Amino acid sequence: MSANIRVHTFDNGITLVGEQRPHMSSAAFAMLVGIGASTDPASQIGSASILSEMFNRGAGPWSSRELSAEFESLGAQRNHTAGIEVSVFSCAALGTNLAAILDRYATVLLSPTLDKTELENVRLLALHELHSLEDEPSSKVMVNLTGAFYPEPYGRPQMGTVEGVKSVTAESLRDYYKSCFKPNRCVIGVAGDFDFDEAVKVIGDRFGMWSGENPPPPLAPLPTKPSVHHIHRETAQQQIALAYPSAQIDDPDYYAARLGVGILSGGMAGRLFIEVREKRGLVYSVRASHSASKGRAAVFCYAGTTPDNGEETLSVIMEQLRGLPDDIKDEELARAKADIKSRLVMQSESSISRASQLVNDWWSLGRIRDIEEIKSKIDEVQQDDIRRVCERYPASAVTLSTIGPKSLEIPN
Amino acid sequence: MSFHQKKLENGLTVVGEHHESSQCAAIGFFVKTGSRDEPQEIAGVSHFLEHMMFKGTEKRSALDVTYQLAAIGAQSNAYTNEENTVYYVYVLPEYFDKAFEILSDMLRPALDESEFNTEKKVILEEIALYEDRPTFKLYEAAMREYFHQHPSGNSVLGTTETVGGISPKQMRDYFDARYCPDNITLAVSGKFDWDRVVELAEIHCGHWDKRDAKRECAPYKPTPSEKVLKKEDLKMSHLCFVSEGPSAGDEMRYASYVLACILGDSTGSRAYWEIVDKGLAEAAAVESEDMDGVGLVYSYVSARPEELDAVGEILRGIMLSPREFSEDDLERAKTKITTRLVLQGESSMRRLMAVGLDWTYRQQYHSIEDELKKLQSVSRKDIDSLLEHYSYEPVTKVTMVPA
Numbered sequence: 001m002s003a004n005i006r007v008h009t010f011d012n013g014i015t016l017v018g019e020q021r022p023h024m025s026s027a028a029f030a031m032l033v034g035i036g037a038s039t040d041p042a043s044q045i046g047s048a049s050i051l052s053e054m055f056n057r058g059a060g061p062w063s064s065r066e067l068s069a070e071f072e073s074l075g076a077q078r079n080h081t082a083g084i085e086v087s088v089f090s091c092a093a094l095g096t097n098l099a100a101i102l103d104r105y106a107t108v109l110l111s112p113t114l115d116k117t118e119l120e121n122v123r124l125l126a127l128h129e130l131h132s133l134e135d136e137p138s139s140k141v142m143v144n145l146t147g148a149f150y151p152e153p154y155g156r157p158q159m160g161t162v163e164g165v166k167s168v169t170a171e172s173l174r175d176y177y178k179s180c181f182k183p184n185r186c187v188i189g190v191a192g193d194f195d196f197d198e199a200v201k202v203i204g205d206r207f208g209m210w211s212g213e214n215p216p217p218p219l220a221p222l223p224t225k226p227s228v229h230h231i232h233r234e235t236a237q238q239q240i241a242l243a244y245p246s247a248q249i250d251d252p253d254y255y256a257a258r259l260g261v262g263i264l265s266g267g268m269a270g271r272l273f274i275e276v277r278e279k280r281g282l283v284y285s286v287r288a289s290h291s292a293s294k295g296r297a298a299v300f301c302y303a304g305t306t307p308d309n310g311e312e313t314l315s316v317i318m319e320q321l322r323g324l325p326d327d328i329k330d331e332e333l334a335r336a337k338a339d340i341k342s343r344l345v346m347q348s349e350s351s352i353s354r355a356s357q358l359v360n361d362w363w364s365l366g367r368i369r370d371i372e373e374i375k376s377k378i379d380e381v382q383q384d385d386i387r388r389v390c391e392r393y394p395a396s397a398v399t400l401s402t403i404g405p406k407s408l409e410i411p412n
Numbered sequence: 413m414s415f416h417q418k419k420l421e422n423g424l425t426v427v428g429e430h431h432e433s434s435q436c437a438a439i440g441f442f443v444k445t446g447s448r449d450e451p452q453e454i455a456g457v458s459h460f461l462e463h464m465m466f467k468g469t470e471k472r473s474a475l476d477v478t479y480q481l482a483a484i485g486a487q488s489n490a491y492t493n494e495e496n497t498v499y500y501v502y503v504l505p506e507y508f509d510k511a512f513e514i515l516s517d518m519l520r521p522a523l524d525e526s527e528f529n530t531e532k533k534v535i536l537e538e539i540a541l542y543e544d545r546p547t548f549k550l551y552e553a554a555m556r557e558y559f560h561q562h563p564s565g566n567s568v569l570g571t572t573e574t575v576g577g578i579s580p581k582q583m584r585d586y587f588d589a590r591y592c593p594d595n596i597t598l599a600v601s602g603k604f605d606w607d608r609v610v611e612l613a614e615i616h617c618g619h620w621d622k623r624d625a626k627r628e629c630a631p632y633k634p635t636p637s638e639k640v641l642k643k644e645d646l647k648m649s650h651l652c653f654v655s656e657g658p659s660a661g662d663e664m665r666y667a668s669y670v671l672a673c674i675l676g677d678s679t680g681s682r683a684y685w686e687i688v689d690k691g692l693a694e695a696a697a698v699e700s701e702d703m704d705g706v707g708l709v710y711s712y713v714s715a716r717p718e719e720l721d722a723v724g725e726i727l728r729g730i731m732l733s734p735r736e737f738s739e740d741d742l743e744r745a746k747t748k749i750t751t752r753l754v755l756q757g758e759s760s761m762r763r764l765m766a767v768g769l770d771w772t773y774r775q776q777y778h779s780i781e782d783e784l785k786k787l788q789s790v791s792r793k794d795i796d797s798l799l800e801h802y803s804y805e806p807v808t809k810v811t812m813v814p815a
Contacts (some may be wrong), residue, residue, distance in 0.1 A: 025432040026755050059733030064689065068680045072744040075751035078679075092755055124691025131647035132714065136543050208591065234644060236543035268466070269482030281533030284541050306540050335482040342504050346436050348756045407499055 001246035005358075005368055006196050012211050013184040016203055017358045017368060019191045021351065025191030026091035028351035029102065030359045033109075034185030036085045037156040038217050040176070046126060046160015047176050052082040053122045054173065055089075058113035067108065076101050077352075083158050084146075085293055086185075086363070087218070092352045095193030097204045106206035114177065114253065117317065118171040126165045137403045138285075138304055140231075141239035143248065148229045149243040149298065151220035163197035189358030193352030197213075219295045228400045230407040236402030238301045238310040240317075246393045249292040249364045253392065255377045256385035260324055261290040261299055262336030263386070270336050271320050282313045288321075294364050299395070307376045307405045315411045321395035325387040333386075337378050344371055415777050416606045418613075422622040423594030426613045437602035438764035439510050440500035441519055442772045444597075445590040447566035448494050449627055454578050456570020457586050459492040460535050464553045464583065465499060466490070467527040469517045469770045474527055477518060486511045492553070493568055495704050496772060502761050505603045509612060514813070519591065523809065527560075528580050536576070539569050546643060547714070549811045550650045554710070556641045558654040558808040562632045563791040564706050583646070593617065594656035599768035602760030634807045642815040648694065649720040650708065653731060653806035657707035658798065659772040660739050666702035667798040673745040674737045675709055675730055675804075678746065682730050682737070687713060695802035698731075704773060709804055711790045712722045717814055732806045735796070742792060750784050753755070785786050 017262045025111065040047040057064045071078060074097045080089045089109070093101055133140050147155040190199055222245040247257035265272050265288035276286045286303040305313045347356045361368050374387070404409050416428045416433040446458050464499055481488050484507035499518065503511040542548045552567055559565025570573075598617065608698040634656065658664040676683040676698020683696035693715040700709050713729055715723040756762045757780040770778055778786075 005700035024758060026758060069740070070746055072680050075747045077748075077751055077755065093751060096756060120765060121689060121691035125688065127725060128648065128691070128714070128716070131716065134647040135546055138541075202726065232739065236540040237537070267482060267487065269478045274475070274478070277529070277534055278478070281530040282537070284534055284538040286756060304541055309537075331479070331483065335479065338485035339482060341488065346487065346502055346761075349434070349436060349760065351757065352755070 007368070008200050010204060010208065012208065014186045014188060014202060015356060015362055016064045016188045016190065017362050018189070018194070018196045018199060019354060019358060021192050021198060022196065022312050024192045024351055025095060026092055026191060026351045027095035027098040027194040028090065028355045029098070029160070029188055029190040030088055030090040030352070030355040031105070031188045032086050032088050032186065032359050032363055033181060034085070034214055034216060035087050035180050036083045038084050038153040038161065038227065039180050039214065040156070040160070040164070041172070042380035043164065044172055045156050047164070047168055047173060048087055049082040049158060049160050050119070050122055050126055050168055051173060051181070052080045052087050053125065054114055055080070055108050055112050055116065055117035057122065057144050058115050060107040060111040064118060070104055071101070074101055074104070074382040075298045080106060084154055084156060088359070088400060090355065098190070099198050100201065102202045103206055110207070110210055112177065114170065116175055119168070119170050119173065123168065124166060126160060127162065129159055130162055134170065136237050137220040137233060137237070137239045141401055141403045142302065144231065144403070145241040145243055145399065146302070148196060148227065148401055149223060150296070151222070153217050154296065155359065159263040180214045180308065181209045182212040185216070185361050187362045189355040189362070191354035191358060207253060222298065223294060223399055224397050224412055226396065226398045226400070228408070228410060229402070231403045232405070232407070233403050235404050236306065237304040237405060238307045238313055238402065240305070240310065240402050241301065241407065242400045243300045243400050244393065244395050244398045245391055246297045246299045247294045248295065253385065253389040254292070255313045256381050256389040257297070257393065258290050258340060259336050259378065259381050260386045260389055261288050262340055263328060263332055264288045264320060264324060266336045266339040272317065275320055276313060280316065282309045282316065286317070292364065310406055310408055318395065318411050325390040328383045328386060333383060337381070340378055341375050344374060371407065413779065415779065417777070420593065420618055422618065422620055424598060424613065424620065424770065425591070426598045426610060426769060426772050428599065428604060428606055430604060430606065431602055434602040434760050436502060436760045437505050437600065437604050438500060438502050438760040439512055439515055440599050440764050442597040442599060442768040443516065444495065444496045444595045444627065444772055445497055445566045445625070446493050446495040448563040449590060450566060450586070453574065454582050454586065455567060455574040457578055457583055458497055459568055459570070460466055460532070460575060460578060461583055461587060462490050462497050463531050463535060464528065464746055465518050466523050467531060468522045468524055469520055470519055470522060477514065480514055480562070481511070484510050484745045488515070493513065494564055494566065494706055496769070498768065500761070508604055509608070509720070509749055512612045512680065520593060520620070521587070521756060523580055523584055523587070524603060524641050525580050528583070532575065536572060539572055539575065540568060540698050545623045546650055546812055549641065550652055550810060553639060553641055554652050554808060554810040557637055557810055558633065558708060560633055560635070562630065562794060563628065564703060566631065580761055590625050591622040593620045593765065594622070595760050597771045599764055599771065601764040601767055606737060610742045627704065632706050636807050637810045641810065641812040643812060644812040644815045646812070648714050649717040649811065650714045651720055651809070651811045652710060652712040653728065654669055654808040655709040655711070655731060655804045655806050656703055656802045657709040659705050659707040660702040660799070661703065661705070664798045665700065665702045665707070666786045667790050667794040668702070668802070669749060670742070670745050670787065671734060671795050671798065672698045672700040672709060673749055674741050675734060677745065677748065683727065686726055686730065688722060692719065692726070696727060709802070712805070720811065720813065728806060731804050731806050741777055746788055746790065749787055753780055753787070756780070756814055781784050
């Protein structure tokens with residue numbers, strides 16, 4: 001681990017991971033809490049998403065407006081997302097304001113007002129978002145795919161469901177907050193120009209009395225058989241999305257799996273882009289990505305095409321996914337390696353993205369990978385490793401989700 | 413941080429903002445051409461041409477371009493809008509020379525006919541993709557409606573018909589007319605050696621033929637109008653207003669950035685408190701867009717169909733009373749904008765865009781510190797004088813509702 005990375009674990013379970021970068025003038029933090037759609041009550045899916053917004057709507061002595069003014073006068077660029085597994089609260093600002101901002105966050109997260117009238121406003125907002133999703137087929141298809149591919153409760157839509165959002169009450173939200181918003185799985189990553197010891201002190205003083213535990217819901221196995229899910233809509237483009245299991249982040253074959261996906265979809269040089277778009281002109285967008293969360297990992301693939309091209313597009317994609325292990329050229333592997341390595345450096349350029357990297361590593365691995373360590377792991381991967389990971393995780397148990405005028409079948 | 417500038421003999425300007433502590437470098441060609449410079453029978457040619465620039469040169473096939481950029485881990489892309497076409501690459505410093513050479517070579521494309529025909533299909537797919545995006549369709553329609561016949565309202569993508577009808581010869585003629593060295597700015601940012609940059613520019617771009625490119629810059633005064641778009645199966649409706657605003661060359665643009673932030677930033681603005689906070693709409697925004705010789709203020713809201721009129725009236729009310737803000741509101745908006753600017757300074761790619769466009773529009777360089785000073789000095793008096801010239805009163809209204 002590099003010398004300017006420091007870790008501190010607090011008694012209540014919070015881990016602080018910091019990387020000091022003195023040449024920067026900003027600092028950013030990302031704070032992860034183990035609450036998300038998967039921990040929502042089954043009849044109130046959307047609770048975590050509503051809760052994450054409710055934190056903005058009054059806390060401690062502050063009304064919603066006062067709270068907003070407090071952060072704005074500190075120049076805090078705030079963001080929050082409630083995902084399926086976790087919620088992340090992040091913020092970037094001038095490094096000199098970091099300690100004051102962490103102090104304000106303690107009030108926001110530990111003493112939220114959870115006011116009834118505000119809940120009604122937030123509920124309306126959440127319903128608007130769910131309706132908008134219906135108007136954005138390319139996003140909707142990924143939500144559908146996640147639901148079809150991941151077993152309960154990990155396939156839930158992170159924005160919640162219309163029924164779930166409608167049935168959240170001020171009381172249920174308060175109970176949910178009390179029982180599930182806990183520090184035991186909390187990770188705070190900080191990067192940029194800040195004083196680590198000062199951060200330890202503020203967090204210790206202000207988050208130290210936060211206590212309790214919230215265990216994650218049990219994992220269930222991923223699909224072992226193919227399945228097809230279609231929604232009929234008169235859209236201009238047919239939306240095609242599919243997924244199949246892959247190697248997890250703590251698997252020895254993880255980097256081989258990443259590089260396999262890199263060969264398929266490493267920017268414009270990936271096989272999918274070349275074969276589907278560049279040679280055949282079937283799509284504007286086609287991509288694959290490797291998604292690894294705690295305890296599960298998958299390859300996700302997306303394409304959008306006009307309905308007449310749907311079958312051919314899917315057939316070329318499947319040919320590429322299944323043919324991945326065949327004939328991997330040295331230059332091809334080298335390009336995929338160069339792509340992943342350079343992105344790694346580029347993505348760590350800003351304080352906010354570096355803070356997220358720190359948090360994600362700690363969350364999924366329980367340690368911080370040095371950039372040099374990742375680079376050397378990537379360099380070690382050979383063609384045989386990718387062939388092996390393709391045998392372990394073939395593109396056969398594919399979950400296919402489509403939206404558009406035509407339904408599609410997975411070609412043999 | 414230091415700034416450098418040099419004009420080559422053929423008219424190409426090279427500018428660079430150097431950051432010693434950066435771990436990356438960004439290189440970009442900023443071509444001053446876009447949909448407003450297109451003859452309307454070939455609408456969409458700028459954007460189609462942008463795609464073709466990745467499809468091979470005299471020296472390289474399309475695959476060579478793609479594979480060679482990938483081999484050095486370069487992240488490259490391009491975009492086209494109403495008035496600029498920008499090509500850029502983000503690269504680790506050790507691959508700077510190679511990335512520079514490839515990108516420069518790409519700027520002299522082969523425009524091969526078979527690649528042209530395949531890529532045309534990709535563009536038609538892209539047009540279909542945006543058909544399914546309501547907010548994009550709304551924006552495109554609003555630009556046309558606000559600008560009427562003025563070319564600044566031209567569609568960037570064009571239509572299936574115009575793109576379908578473009579021939580390789582028409583594209584070549586457009587390229588010859590617009591991609592002249594004096595119509596292009598080459599910008600670099602991050603970690604680089606300036607002397608080497610000048611040397612590379614001479615070697616790879618110095619031979620480009622010197623020619624002149626002009627842009628029609630007719631002054632424009634909009635007239636009020638309204639338009640309603642209908643779309644099947646729409647769950648949310650959308651509404652936007654377009655008002656007059658300062659152009660890219662106008663110093664009042666700083667006051668307009670601050671005012672737009674007070675009125676319609678995504679959080680903590682008047683539109684946020686009066687509309688989004690109350691759950692009346694999913695999003696409400698006000699943005700000041702300064703363009704070449706023209707400018708506008710775009711305000712937008714989305715709501716459930718039955719509530720659109722009421723929410724639209726609230727937004728109109730905000731645009732009609734732009735002076736209603738406190739000193740605190742003003743200070744907070746300035747703090748927000750200036751913090752964003754400081755964060756922008758930490759990304760070589762974002763600085764590349766700022767420096768390249770600054771030069772393209774104004775032949776000026778503003779460091780982050782210069783920009784901070786200009787924004788911090790915006791006072792209520794400046795906003796008053798902005799509003800005397802540009803009242804922010806909506807001129808154009810476009811809505812998109814379920815059919």
